[in-house]
Amino acid sequence: MDRLTTKNITVSYEGTNIIEDISIELKKGEIVCLIGVSGVGKSTLFNVISGLLNPDSGTVQLDGSDIAGKAGNVSYMLQKDLLLPYKTILDNVSLPLVIRGEKKSKAREITARYFEEFGLEGTQNKYPKQLSGGMRQRAALLRTYLFSDQVALLDEPFSALDSITKSNMHKWFLDVMEQIRLSALLITHDIDEAILLSDRIYVMAGKPGRIREEIIIREPKPRAREFVVSDSFMEYKKYILSILE
Amino acid sequence: MIKKLPSIINKVSPVSAILFVLIIWQLSSATGAVPKFMLPSPLDVVRAFIDDFALLMHHAGTTLMEAFLGLSIGTVFGFLIAVIMDRFPVAYKSFYPVIVLTQTVPTVAIAPLLVLWMGYGILPKITLIVVITFFPIAIGLLEGFRSADQDALNLLKAMGASRMQCFLHIKFPSSLNQFFAGLRISVSYSVVGAVVSEWLGGFSGLGVYMTRVRKSYSFDKMFAVIFFISIISLLLIFGVALLKNAVMPWDRRKKTN
Numbered sequence: 001m002d003r004l005t006t007k008n009i010t011v012s013y014e015g016t017n018i019i020e021d022i023s024i025e026l027k028k029g030e031i032v033c034l035i036g037v038s039g040v041g042k043s044t045l046f047n048v049i050s051g052l053l054n055p056d057s058g059t060v061q062l063d064g065s066d067i068a069g070k071a072g073n074v075s076y077m078l079q080k081d082l083l084l085p086y087k088t089i090l091d092n093v094s095l096p097l098v099i100r101g102e103k104k105s106k107a108r109e110i111t112a113r114y115f116e117e118f119g120l121e122g123t124q125n126k127y128p129k130q131l132s133g134g135m136r137q138r139a140a141l142l143r144t145y146l147f148s149d150q151v152a153l154l155d156e157p158f159s160a161l162d163s164i165t166k167s168n169m170h171k172w173f174l175d176v177m178e179q180i181r182l183s184a185l186l187i188t189h190d191i192d193e194a195i196l197l198s199d200r201i202y203v204m205a206g207k208p209g210r211i212r213e214e215i216i217i218r219e220p221k222p223r224a225r226e227f228v229v230s231d232s233f234m235e236y237k238k239y240i241l242s243i244l245e
Numbered sequence: 246m247i248k249k250l251p252s253i254i255n256k257v258s259p260v261s262a263i264l265f266v267l268i269i270w271q272l273s274s275a276t277g278a279v280p281k282f283m284l285p286s287p288l289d290v291v292r293a294f295i296d297d298f299a300l301l302m303h304h305a306g307t308t309l310m311e312a313f314l315g316l317s318i319g320t321v322f323g324f325l326i327a328v329i330m331d332r333f334p335v336a337y338k339s340f341y342p343v344i345v346l347t348q349t350v351p352t353v354a355i356a357p358l359l360v361l362w363m364g365y366g367i368l369p370k371i372t373l374i375v376v377i378t379f380f381p382i383a384i385g386l387l388e389g390f391r392s393a394d395q396d397a398l399n400l401l402k403a404m405g406a407s408r409m410q411c412f413l414h415i416k417f418p419s420s421l422n423q424f425f426a427g428l429r430i431s432v433s434y435s436v437v438g439a440v441v442s443e444w445l446g447g448f449s450g451l452g453v454y455m456t457r458v459r460k461s462y463s464f465d466k467m468f469a470v471i472f473f474i475s476i477i478s479l480l481l482i483f484g485v486a487l488l489k490n491a492v493m494p495w496d497r498r499k500k501t502n
Contacts, residue, residue: 084414099406
């Protein structure tokens, strides 16, 4: 079943189209990557799906209902963790529940249950400054999940991390996603990351940005670390590079 | 050990500079280089302070009460102005220049007018303090609101947060640092404002005391009250720093780490 679908989304700015005719779909529990060079309009598409930006034409549907231009349905997470420096990790993560009208104490109680599953135990009463970049992104993902357990938009969530932390985070991400069955649309310009994490990949290119290709990664999950050095991985990579050129 | 050295030097050097000035002062007064009736020695000043201690405390009570009332009203007023100017860009555009203009008028010039309008009671004093203290607070808060992380605001909006929730969770906490910077300035302004307004008339307060001792040429008492006012201001600024630490624990931990 399709959770999220966009049909023929076009966004223009000062008369020129930035993205054109974007139609993508995200099924339940699926991880889909959107890959493309910087400036191709990936983030614009994200803003449309998250309801911050109205498209010039096209529709966005979540479980069959139209959500274009409506905030509060789809959660997102950026490269910047956006954890508020003046709130503890527990309060930061429980923020979406508080915004929804939950009492602070109740929100904390619900949130605390997830800390172990997300590998965040012991950080509840710390401030973001006291955590490493990787831990902060974990907290940001938990906050995203508590905002919406249906669809999450992740805009280059791991790109600010060093490569070793990043590879650990990939493993952690796949494990957590396996458990929480969140549907995620992930933006990246890291081809390796896209192949490793995705069930499907949309390759975006051109000016205005369009979807050039849809690639299905047939490697079963959970994926072993060796996948990244396998021949099939290299085949996918070669293919994506050839499209992007 | 080596790391501690600079911090000791940092603390020792201003203290020794002050001591140096005091010694020179005491010497020039004791040797008669400057006539005693014009410049009393530091020891005379201390003696005058001790002699008039009870009286000074009585007057300080009045001044502090005025400063506190004026600062409280000024803070509330500054807060409201900042919120309104942040919420309505039209208000920002039209009133910002007017508010800056109010600050270019010298305090000493409007104080007599306020006395003429409002009499010798507490009202003109409070008004003057409000006028000079709201500004640093309003500007501090306004800058703080505007410096709030736009991405964080967008994230909250995407979560469906109301304008009020955005304010409570992002804008207000982001402005605390600048608010306290403004408050620190306003606190010392409030004491100075109270004293200046008391010069022009009143029945008690450090400014009234100052006028009286000046008229009787008691320079030692004059110096005593000047230093006393400085000390009060310093203590209040220190109080603001303590308050900031209590209100912003995240900021404190950042520094110790």
